[in-house]
Amino acid sequence: MRFGKLVLLAAGLLGRLAPAAAQGYGRYVDPMIGSEGLGRVFVGPSCPFGLVKPGPDCTSSPNSGWLPMPAPVTGFAQVHVSGTGGGPKYGNVLLMPFSGPLDRLDQAAPRETERAALGYYGARLKPSGIQVDVTAAEKVSFYRFTYPAHQPRALKIDAGFFLGEEPEPDAREAQQFVGSEIEVVSPTEIRGYSRIRGGWNNGPAYTVYFAAVFDAPVASFVTWKGATLYPGQQEQPDSGEKTGALLRFADGGPDSVKVKVGISFLSAARARANVAAEVPGWDFGQVLGQLRARWEGLLGRIALDPATPPDQQKLFYTGLYHTLLMPVDRSGENPLWNGPQPYYDDFYAIWDTFRSSNPLITLLAPEREVAIVNALLNIYQHEGYLPDARSGNANGRTQGGSHAEVLIADAYAKGLPGIDYPQGLAAMLHDATVPPGGNEEKEGRGGLLDYRRLGYVPSGVVRAGNRTLDYAYDDYCIAVVAKGLGETATYEQYRRQAGNWQNLWRAGYRDHGATGFIMPRDAAGRWLDSIPYGTSNIQKPYFPYTPLTREYPWYVCHWCGFFYEATSWEYSLSVPHQVPALIARAGGPAAFRARLDTLFARKYYNVANEPSFLTPSLYHWLGRPDLSSQRIHQIIDKSFNTTHFGLPGNDDSGAMSSWLAFQLLGLYPNAGQSYYLLNAPLVRQSVLHQPGGRDFTITARNFSPANPYVVAARLNGKPFPQAWIEHRDLVRGGTLVLEMGPRPAAWGTKILPPDGGTL
């Protein structure tokens, strides 16, 4: 009888507890796509740009926290980032349910099952059989722990946990513990914080405050400090040691205990107030439903043909989903300064996101992109430099350029309202004129004095190659805004500097049939075939450099190569603002065509690296959009899918995902400029719902695998022979009909895409 009741109960519980599958567009979001392999996406629930990202943490090493089974789960931390490379960040305030006595800190447990859906993560732990269900509001994680009947209902709250701890005290990119605190405020509330520094951006200390409230009273508890347990001690004030609490809920209540964890970057009381403001009740389904409704409002702004195969829809909507996870909206949670302006953190990094993530946000949720750009300007105003990357409330890391410039120019070129563009220009010019000195890893432009003096960053300065290309691109963006604002002298100067990439173009250099490469050059103007390393007069090791060099000798520090994360074969094609000039320098259209073909045929192309994002589209400037589409479709077929391994590289805060989402629509932006390249879409029809009720519909007529080419197009009923379209045409609404056919035709062969060089 008792046994029977148990079984019944368990079955009943499961039936009751399993969250309803997401409806609408949300059902096509699969948070597990890209979770394994290089993708490193965050798998737990999050609101769009949500401050909390609760999810499982499996060891201290994975950036997203999660590892596939059978790795045991250490617990569930409240703050994560998605898709990042380099060292980890966050992983703060860890919860872990268990059923044993309150006698040890390690409560890690393997999973029996797990399931993730939009706004939901669930796992059943073993051997305890505890079911964990998680969802989230903006600043509040919502947990439901369902314990097997008649088992002790216990919970660990660890204020000292974080991702990426290393034994070496100040290891580069490792997070470092600073302090933590915990207080049992009442039988149903625990407050505390975790203060951590370092991590990927080598940032200063940030503090994650929390307030955890329960729907069941705590009957007994043990707090800890370091390795010592303190039964019944309510408060562990910060003494620079790790602290936390083991709780046992009173027996006799329902089997599930619900826990709301408010998070704040200001204070624990603020965290508690966030709980009260966002999640006053205890209905798991309601919180999940609200989260899904928020997503639905955004995902639904682009409606794919309902007949699109589910896997295509999954690729697309999961792509949108990943793109909208970061940066994180921390408005009202800025511990650095006060004011009504939006505050966003976790720009991770703009070097990764400017190409397609931010343009996709602009297209999907322009009000968010406006807020993001204003947040950047607000940071500039208070701290002196725009971030290129930022996390934990601090600028840190510049991979190449100062690419906030691209976001400002992109916003300007696309006419986003509500941004102080003169201030934007001032901020960009600060990057372009004030050397960051000893802070060049943090912000600004390293090697700026040389770049200004020589027109390129000379060998000897780390990442001289991509810095030169990136600065030239950023300078183009400055020229865009300066021209628009009528700042003629500035416009002229930066338009000239936009061509600085040519100063590292080694014209006669040949490699595998291609001529002309971005190559190392010293300050005296000499081209280098071997790079001297270091400044020692006694020992001066040289190492050879070729356009295919990707790995450097052991004595060259990480981040100290000629290019960041790429070869010269890849980066020499990364001049998105002056493609026609690039084609000319590379020997003209025929040579350039051959070079692109070689790149793809010999697998020199790296789909996983952002500087190559535009590369498959470069055929457009040769009048061959058919070849662009062909390459893009090949790349997608080969490198993207709906499995856990569905992303070919670090998602980088949605960068990879946004590239995919754009290409599925047949659109691809060239950031800092106002147009999109058009390609053969992978979906028959898409509707872009624009603010004000205006729709823009893209229809591929005669869409079928047998008709892979766009042969003609009509925009709002009129012939549209060009393979690119202006942003303003999309946002004013209308129809674009792409006629598909079995063979390439004249479409896109005559009116080539704009040349930023003619700015």
Added chain:
Amino acid sequence: MRFGKLVLLAAGLLGRLAPAAAQGYGRYVDPMIGSEGLGRVFVGPSCPFGLVKPGPDCTSSPNSGWLPMPAPVTGFAQVHVSGTGGGPKYGNVLLMPFSGPLDRLDQAAPRETERAALGYYGARLKPSGIQVDVTAAEKVSFYRFTYPAHQPRALKIDAGFFLGEEPEPDAREAQQFVGSEIEVVSPTEIRGYSRIRGGWNNGPAYTVYFAAVFDAPVASFVTWKGATLYPGQQEQPDSGEKTGALLRFADGGPDSVKVKVGISFLSAARARANVAAEVPGWDFGQVLGQLRARWEGLLGRIALDPATPPDQQKLFYTGLYHTLLMPVDRSGENPLWNGPQPYYDDFYAIWDTFRSSNPLITLLAPEREVAIVNALLNIYQHEGYLPDARSGNANGRTQGGSHAEVLIADAYAKGLPGIDYPQGLAAMLHDATVPPGGNEEKEGRGGLLDYRRLGYVPSGVVRAGNRTLDYAYDDYCIAVVAKGLGETATYEQYRRQAGNWQNLWRAGYRDHGATGFIMPRDAAGRWLDSIPYGTSNIQKPYFPYTPLTREYPWYVCHWCGFFYEATSWEYSLSVPHQVPALIARAGGPAAFRARLDTLFARKYYNVANEPSFLTPSLYHWLGRPDLSSQRIHQIIDKSFNTTHFGLPGNDDSGAMSSWLAFQLLGLYPNAGQSYYLLNAPLVRQSVLHQPGGRDFTITARNFSPANPYVVAARLNGKPFPQAWIEHRDLVRGGTLVLEMGPRPAAWGTKILPPDGGTL
């Protein structure tokens, strides 16, 4: 009867409450010396290097918080700095007792009486008649509020108050509000914090957490947020608004309410723990006594002849006292990183303190100077640059050089143990080689690239004059340590650079009889009689520059002149590391003597400015210590006294006071070098108690106003003909007898003080 009892009670209370006068050396400390006029010293109680400095705040403008009567007192804040110029800092967590209803935020009241003594500040407010007595532990303020009998006992705690608020949101050097919080934890405890940014060093946000505990229960309370009162609302979570609480203690208790305010830079719970750790009881006298005992242990390390007139003793011991107020020992309270190393904050600025404050700490409390230097190195290790000034947990402001170099060299030259000097050298070299770029107001050396290229900082870079002199001095300090560590190449290079001041020495330039001045020079090497201002090609205003120029035209920004806070007449004599070379450049001993005489006669000398601290002693290098002593005695007679106006300039964290204390003993250091100049003391005898029980006694034999000159000396019984003495001679203990006489004699005329130029 009732009236009679009241009178009796009041009299009894006053008798019981008035703190015992300080005994021992502490009775010669008068915190009011230098409180009015330019001195700006903090007048409230503080432990040596104490974290809390509770005291009265009269408006938002004075840097020390205090203003003389009849200015009304706004309240009593817990954190202050002492003697600073520029914009204010701190003034956080304000308490104010009152007797009215809990219906308004402004409870400012004038004082009827006030009294300050070592470790104690007291004031009677009017018309309420409330007596406020304050003392302090390291991290805990201790208040006793004595209310007239049968009056409501009320208290305001303002978590939003701070010094230096300005209506302009981001006014330079103004503190800016970020956030605040308050919580009524229990009838006897309130917690909260104040988060403020900006201030003198334009620093990022710092947070002052507090826990206030009472010996009487709160019967009713009102919290506020912004301008709105919330009766009985226990918690005001941070929402970016100013908050606080008005409390009414239960009637019927004793007339006095005691309040302990724990302060922490980590958390409110830590602040509460600081109360428990430091002040477990409620005995005002005991806390005061403990504070005084701490001071006694330090002040007593130098014992003056007990027959010294009280005013002389007051000047001396108050001088020591002011010197030991800052920097502030925040060990265990560092929110930025974790570790066992000492942590000090409020270096304000080392440009001010390296000359005499730090050397005095070295002499008086070498263990503190070791901790301070280690704290600097720890900051370098974690943040990349040594501070030149630091406050609110952030580097900020370089006035001229990177003078942490001098502290490290001074410690090295004087053999302070327990410092990692190789790390020190690395930190110094970072200053000297890595330009701070856009952060040059914060740390490092602005204009460094020019300085390294040209050997001087050219006109066009702000503060080119004193930067060149300061960098040369700092480079000398690098050479000192490099030589000692056997780093020959570094030593040779920085020894050469130590002479860089000569590159701005305009040799033929004459002014009021003196020849040769440090003058502006452009990057092309041209001497400038007029300085072009700004970089505009259209409008290029020039302004004339002479060795007496102190004020600049209105369009020259503050901090943008050729020298910081001085004329060329002053700064051209500020080459403490190469005095003989200076004398030679200035035309030889006779010309130099005449030049010094002119400086003093024409009042070009500025007693209140640190770059001139050594100037009256320069006669020593002419073999005329008698003239040095004469000048020094004249300066002290004219500019220092025991009144509120007793300091001639900003005390600058004890800089002025330490100059005075040294000179009273007849000693004066030359920071970065290992010796002290000897002068005619102003006290008959002093005993320097050294660690390990070794005493060094300085005795002026035949001490009288009729015998103002040292005519001979004996060190440990042996003739000592030189007017300078090595640090090692002091610390090994012994006796120095100075024979005083009516006329100068041969003493000090032959063996001149060391020449840093021969390093």
